[in-house]
Amino acid sequence: MVRLIIDRKDLIDTISSFKKKGFSYLVKILGIDYIDYISVLYILRNLDSDEEIEIEVHLNQNDLWVPTIINIFKGADWYERELYEMFGIEIKGRKVRKLLLEKFSENIYPLRKSFKWGTK
Amino acid sequence: MSLVKINIGPVHPSTHGLLRLVVTLDGDTIVNVEPHVGFLHRGVEKLAENRMYMQIPPFIEKCDYVAKMAMDEAYVATVEAAMGIEPNERAQYERVILLELQRIASHLLWLGAMLNDLGHFFSVFMWTFADRDKVLKLLEEATGQRMFYVNMRLGGLRQEFPKDFEYHALDVLTYLEKRINEYESFIENSSLFKERMYKVGVLSRDDAINLGVSGPVLRASGVNFDVRKDKPYYVYKKLNFKPIVLYNGDNFSRYKVRILEIKESIRLIREAFKQMPDGNATGMPIKLINPAPKNKVVRVSREGPRGEIMFYLVADEQRPYRLAMRTPAFINLAALNHIARGNKFANLFPIIGSLDLVMADVDK
Numbered sequence: 001m002v003r004l005i006i007d008r009k010d011l012i013d014t015i016s017s018f019k020k021k022g023f024s025y026l027v028k029i030l031g032i033d034y035i036d037y038i039s040v041l042y043i044l045r046n047l048d049s050d051e052e053i054e055i056e057v058h059l060n061q062n063d064l065w066v067p068t069i070i071n072i073f074k075g076a077d078w079y080e081r082e083l084y085e086m087f088g089i090e091i092k093g094r095k096v097r098k099l100l101l102e103k104f105s106e107n108i109y110p111l112r113k114s115f116k117w118g119t120k
Numbered sequence: 121m122s123l124v125k126i127n128i129g130p131v132h133p134s135t136h137g138l139l140r141l142v143v144t145l146d147g148d149t150i151v152n153v154e155p156h157v158g159f160l161h162r163g164v165e166k167l168a169e170n171r172m173y174m175q176i177p178p179f180i181e182k183c184d185y186v187a188k189m190a191m192d193e194a195y196v197a198t199v200e201a202a203m204g205i206e207p208n209e210r211a212q213y214e215r216v217i218l219l220e221l222q223r224i225a226s227h228l229l230w231l232g233a234m235l236n237d238l239g240h241f242f243s244v245f246m247w248t249f250a251d252r253d254k255v256l257k258l259l260e261e262a263t264g265q266r267m268f269y270v271n272m273r274l275g276g277l278r279q280e281f282p283k284d285f286e287y288h289a290l291d292v293l294t295y296l297e298k299r300i301n302e303y304e305s306f307i308e309n310s311s312l313f314k315e316r317m318y319k320v321g322v323l324s325r326d327d328a329i330n331l332g333v334s335g336p337v338l339r340a341s342g343v344n345f346d347v348r349k350d351k352p353y354y355v356y357k358k359l360n361f362k363p364i365v366l367y368n369g370d371n372f373s374r375y376k377v378r379i380l381e382i383k384e385s386i387r388l389i390r391e392a393f394k395q396m397p398d399g400n401a402t403g404m405p406i407k408l409i410n411p412a413p414k415n416k417v418v419r420v421s422r423e424g425p426r427g428e429i430m431f432y433l434v435a436d437e438q439r440p441y442r443l444a445m446r447t448p449a450f451i452n453l454a455a456l457n458h459i460a461r462g463n464k465f466a467n468l469f470p471i472i473g474s475l476d477l478v479m480a481d482v483d484k
Contacts (some may be wrong), residue, residue, distance in 0.1 A: 001417075001419060024329050024330075025329055025332060025345075026332045027332070027428075027430060027446065028430060028432070028444070030432055030444040030448040032434060032441075032442045033442070041432075043432075045421075047329065047343060048343050050350045050351060052205060072196065074327075074330045074331050074332075074458070075330060075331045075332025075333075075451060075454065075455075078454040078456060079448065079451075080452065086165075088183070096330075097273060100157060100158060110163055111165060111442075112164050114459075115166075117166060117167075117169070117170040
């Protein structure tokens with residue numbers, strides 16, 4: 001498992017350069033709340049050599065946004081919307097038109113650790 | 121001509137669950153399809169953070185209630201990876217047999233539902249449903265449950281296969297093989313089927329990769345990727361598994377990939393029974409679980425009937441710190457808009473059917 005921790009400003013360049021190298025398949029985008037920071041992971045796969053790479057971005061809790069990669073991977077669309085509604089991470093460069101899964105819970109971000117199970 | 125918006129669902133017989141679609145039409149041609157999902161959202165990922173490791177399989181199974189075993193196994197394999205446990209060889213064979221039986225059951229249900237969408241109302245469905253029941257009986261014999269098994273334990277299964285299981289299973293496989301050939305010959309000769317399957321809902325190879333679809337949908341578009349082959353787990357290497365790949369990317373290819381996969385699964389199970397060594401496949405009782413190392417990160421991919429199931433686990437001692445899931449139907453549905461655009465409205469349902477959606481899998 002190769003993991004690359006990069007700065008947010010290099011995200012678009014890194015992902016598009018990996019795509020040019022053959023990592024043409026986006027497996028998943030996911031977020032993890034480590035309380036000090038939230039990390040966003042982009043898992044890419046090379047379908048010819050079956051190699052995989054995880055590109056990780058650490059976000060400060062009071063500066064939560066990432067640029068969209070929808071222009072590089074069309075499949076990122078729903079993952080980004082999910083990321084926004086589960087963690088409240090703003091996706092810059094696209095308008096998150098509406099919530100995907102949690103229709104009635106705006107401004108509540110259930111997968112953050114500060115959201116306790118059993119509360120509303 | 122002005123555009124017309126039509127609302128379909130959330131409760132509609134052809135959406136296979138609670139799925140709402142807002143379709144924009146130009147005459148009879150689809151301009152845009154906007155899926156609205158989330159009606160079955162239960163917050164499985166959050167729930168998992170609040171339960172002990174082996175309390176999770178009972179509800180994680182319900183994510184994909186058509187292929188329970190696949191979800192169950194993928195989750196338990198993730199926990200095994202975090203704890204550094206590997207099942208013995210017999211357990212690996214038994215798991216492969218159960219997984220392939222589950223794949224057959226899932227594809228049989230899909231076949232009936234798909235033909236329903238085409239207008240063969242409930243004739244084929246009843247037949248495939250009866251055949252699926254034979255497979256479910258086998259699974260019941262092996263696991264003790266007909267629908268929701270919760271059969272995987274760390275390092276093996278909850279119980280060993282019963283004595284006569286192999287003979288019963290081989291009987292059912294012989295029967296199924298005959299039935300699948302029958303289905304194939306009469307379904308593919310139906311003119312209704314041909315009109316709505318050939319060259320309808322075409323997804324090109326590049327788009328399939330770019331959209332990130334997986335499973336039969338990806339392989340029907342000519343991409344040779346199957347987790348069982350490319351990142352082999354258990355004993356798939358020894359079974360000489362060959363992925364089924366077709367190149368047209370239309371509804372028919374997606375149908376055919378699944379039919380051929382059933383046949384391949386039948387072959388795999390027979391081979392697995394032949395090679396299976398003696399031994400005991402029973403896994404650890406729940407109470408004997410060692411705590412997982414803190415902050416260990418594991419990622420496990422499995423080829424489910426609907427596509428790639430991936431679990432990403434950040435382990436804590438007694439329960440997951442974070443459990444992220446890649447459910448296959450979620451991202452296959454996200455590709456619907458792209459596939460359906462430009463098709464006739466009447467062909468929307470065959471396209472949805474060919475994606476093999478399970479809405480609980482989409483909504484998590």
